[in-house]
Amino acid sequence: MIKSIDLKDKQILYQLELDARQSYSQIAKKTKTSKEVVKYRIDRLKEKGIINKFVLMINGPKLGYSAYKLYLKLRNISEKELNIMINDFKKNENIAWIVTCYGKYDLIIGTIAKDNYESFEINNQIQKDYQKFIHEVTPLNHIDIRHQKRTYIVDKKRTDKYSPFWGGKTQNYKLDEYEKAILSKLCENARKPIIKIASELKSPVDNIHRRLKKLIKDKIIEGSKVSLNKGLLEIQSYKILLQIRFQSLQKEKEFFNRSYQQNNIVNVVRMMGSWNYELDIDVTNITQLNEIMTELKNNFAEEIISYDTLQIFKQYKYNFFPIKDQNPKYC
Template structure:
């Protein structure tokens, strides 16, 4: 999957720099975000461009910083993990303490994702554990270290994740196009072995 920077009025905003993208670029971004495993030839047919032109445009979008990362969406539930997310609002915090705290979360073996925000929350952390007790032990240790810096703390255990197509990238998005196209959290667990996890680690 491709991580896409927010699009607004034919422009992408990244680090306060406005980058102009045309409709063809946005259609390519839409198709990549929908299914980046589809062939470039197939994407070209959908957007009305030759495969070589699609390759050129993708490289240009990477160079301009519109496409900033590649990542794999993994269904943690099928691997037997519980997914917990906690949101924090800070108080009385210095840049040094904030960095220390972020490093603390990033370096934990159960952490899957850490996000820093400006808005309703200051920081969000996504945690994967097979046993909820592992999270509670970690959370108690976290509160002992940093409780003084938390104005608000919100912890949730989510059981289903729905993703929606980014049809805002298109000029005339179809209303039905906003329907969910991928769900995690349903179905049975999948049997895996050590080799499977090594492959997933490389992909992610």
């Protein structure tokens, strides 16, 4: 599917997709090369802008957070004004994801909040601050998100049944100051070395290791992956917003299974709002997207009521824990 980089780069990107915190030596062993070559190639992919960042994936509901999205249709806004708006959103601690898109909407904002009331206040503040430029807002409440590994990077079928997950009932898992700081730093850069985190927090390395292991064991940290500039890889990204009515849990399970088997479907989201399902699909061209959607519509002809298609242009922020870096006083 990807033709703009060589096989070794694809293999390295795939390992980063599986676990971005793997060491150079671990990746080298799996890609049958040296750790020096792995480091050189990762640095080169970053310099070219192909690698945007390394993303730590956490399950927010365990920390008491729910996920929401705002789909914005804009009006009378210049490129300069749009950039000012986006930069403002990037500074907002409750905003985890920002992309521009083409279709029914122009901008999508992913937010996190403790409850619907807080989400309502965030939404209202955004509309108040930018009412001049916002023509329409459609809010959606996420139920859960299944992040599926991008095995298409190496033209491979999915075999690992585990997918990093955001969802479940909200809980009240208590993070101490150091755990918040660790999550904050790793969500900015999932490959940040523990020794560097320890130095910044003025903490023994063993203490950082211990807390990190605890966060993984307690399923706060679901995994890590690489965020790519897909345009440079000649990949087109689409978001499909669906209204689906399943007659049984078995039929919904079949939908999830078929989505898992289709390598190009990289996220499956259940929501409440104007649509109740969302698919993120990566393809090489619109023909491939049409083939995937035709197959889905044929297999779920009675269930799929309607859908809308958005093409994603550019990602400006992607952070599962956008809370500002903490400065703990002790460890």
